[in-house]
Amino acid sequence: MKTKFKTGGCLCGAVRYEIKGPLRDSIACHCVQCRKTSGHYVSATAVHKLDFEIIEDTGLKWYQSSSYAKRGFCSACGSSLFWDMDDRDLMGVMSGTLDGKTGIKTSTHIYVGDKGDYYELTDDLPKFDGYEK
Numbered sequence: 001m002k003t004k005f006k007t008g009g010c011l012c013g014a015v016r017y018e019i020k021g022p023l024r025d026s027i028a029c030h031c032v033q034c035r036k037t038s039g040h041y042v043s044a045t046a047v048h049k050l051d052f053e054i055i056e057d058t059g060l061k062w063y064q065s066s067s068y069a070k071r072g073f074c075s076a077c078g079s080s081l082f083w084d085m086d087d088r089d090l091m092g093v094m095s096g097t098l099d100g101k102t103g104i105k106t107s108t109h110i111y112v113g114d115k116g117d118y119y120e121l122t123d124d125l126p127k128f129d130g131y132e133k
Helices: 032-038
Strands: 006-009 016-019 026-029 042-048 052-056 060-064 069-074 080-085 090-094 106-110
Touching: 032 042, 032 069, 042 080
Parallel strands: 026 106
Antiparallel strands: 006 016, 016 052, 026 042, 042 090, 060 069, 069 080, 080 090
16 A cells, blocks of 8 residues: 555545555456446545545435445546545445545456456456455
């Protein structure tokens, strides 16, 4: 994990956040839910919830996407921002919503069995049919 104070937000600015702790390297998720919410696949880092603060929430909405997790998005511009699993100390933050250079890299592909048929995974990163911790 990389330690650095970071900021981020949605496209229109109606949701802004600050991260005061380490960022996990990004994981590319190809599951159906991530593809539906993003229009492709999601690449997300993770942060400890205690190191995360929402500083502007006028556009923030939460969608309960499963019995155990919810997704945060901007109701004004539609940006997909967060993935928050119940009873977990970490929260997923969509890597592309971070401001400026992130200092992280993509480390893994998960749920590759669910990936769309319109693209190929040609990199040498590890690929898993589920989530590997």
